Amino acid sequence: MTDNSDVTTQLRPRLWATINERYPGVMITKSDHVPLAKLQKPLSESRLTFVSTAGVQPRGTLPFDTVHPVGDYTFRRVPSDSKPSELEIHQIKYPTSGATRDLNVIFPLERLQELAGEGVIGKLAPNFFSFIGYNMDAERLERTLAERLAEQVVAEGADMALLSPA
Amino acid sequence: MSLQYLKDADASKDTEKLIRYVRLHLGDGDEAAGRKEVDKAWVEALKLLLDTPPTDREFILQTLAERDAATLAHLFFHLHFYFVKRSGAWIHDGQL
Numbered sequence: 001m002t003d004n005s006d007v008t009t010q011l012r013p014r015l016w017a018t019i020n021e022r023y024p025g026v027m028i029t030k031s032d033h034v035p036l037a038k039l040q041k042p043l044s045e046s047r048l049t050f051v052s053t054a055g056v057q058p059r060g061t062l063p064f065d066t067v068h069p070v071g072d073y074t075f076r077r078v079p080s081d082s083k084p085s086e087l088e089i090h091q092i093k094y095p096t097s098g099a100t101r102d103l104n105v106i107f108p109l110e111r112l113q114e115l116a117g118e119g120v121i122g123k124l125a126p127n128f129f130s131f132i133g134y135n136m137d138a139e140r141l142e143r144t145l146a147e148r149l150a151e152q153v154v155a156e157g158a159d160m161a162l163l164s165p166a
Numbered sequence: 167m168s169l170q171y172l173k174d175a176d177a178s179k180d181t182e183k184l185i186r187y188v189r190l191h192l193g194d195g196d197e198a199a200g201r202k203e204v205d206k207a208w209v210e211a212l213k214l215l216l217d218t219p220p221t222d223r224e225f226i227l228q229t230l231a232e233r234d235a236a237t238l239a240h241l242f243f244h245l246h247f248y249f250v251k252r253s254g255a256w257i258h259d260g261q262l
Binding site (some may be wrong): 066067068069070092138140 | 188
């Protein structure tokens with residue numbers, strides 16, 4: 001967890017300018033800022049969920065729409081006690097070959113299960129969450145997917161959420 | 167590119183921006199690769215018809231007649247990726 005003041009640190013200050021040059025119009029300006037919440041109790045007593053843009057989903061669920069030119073604004077619940085063999089990846093915007101061999105490199109399911117088993121983390125929430133990061137409508141992403149997902153995280157009783165872009 | 171950027175391009179009839187976006191989308195951020203991907207999909211579709219195998223024209227005509235344009239547009243994107251993948255030269259194979 002960080003204070004608001006830490007957020008101003010930009011490790012690659014030219015990064016956004018480079019992106020804007022290559023993908024004009026992609027930059028989104030946000031005037032409001034929601035600081036990260038501080039953890040209210042020790043990690044070993046907290047319930048953790050995991051939120052990922054890796055496009056990981058239980059086998060047999062409706063595949064993420066990876067071809068739509070504007071993106072897919074849905075998310076999938078991934079039971080936190082899943083085995084990697086019960087999950088699959090539907091995502092074409094990042095190299096998935098490594099994750100196909102070992103899902104933990106992009107979606108650290110077993111590592112988090114181990115940390116919970118060892119007591120480093122208090123416990124895992126019943127579900128983790130996954131969606132695809134390829135979305136062209138940032139407003140819609142925030143208004144629908146992000147808010148619905150946040151509601152689910154709260155409903156699961158999570159004390160903290162580990163966020164991971166793919 | 168943001169959705170608003172594309173809508174503005176559409177409103178101002180700036181098709182170059184729209185074409186560039188489609189190529190970036192299909193080419194994993196590489197315009198030149200995207201253009202080749204479009205060609206690859208059409209070539210693959212053409213190859214499948216060279217021997218004039220029987221096709222389900224009733225299905226095609228019924229689909230075109232009965233489905234809304236947005237669904238057909240979505241199908242169009244699916245078909246592009248289907249034929250590129252079928253060609254075996256699949257740049258979205260996870261290796262990038």
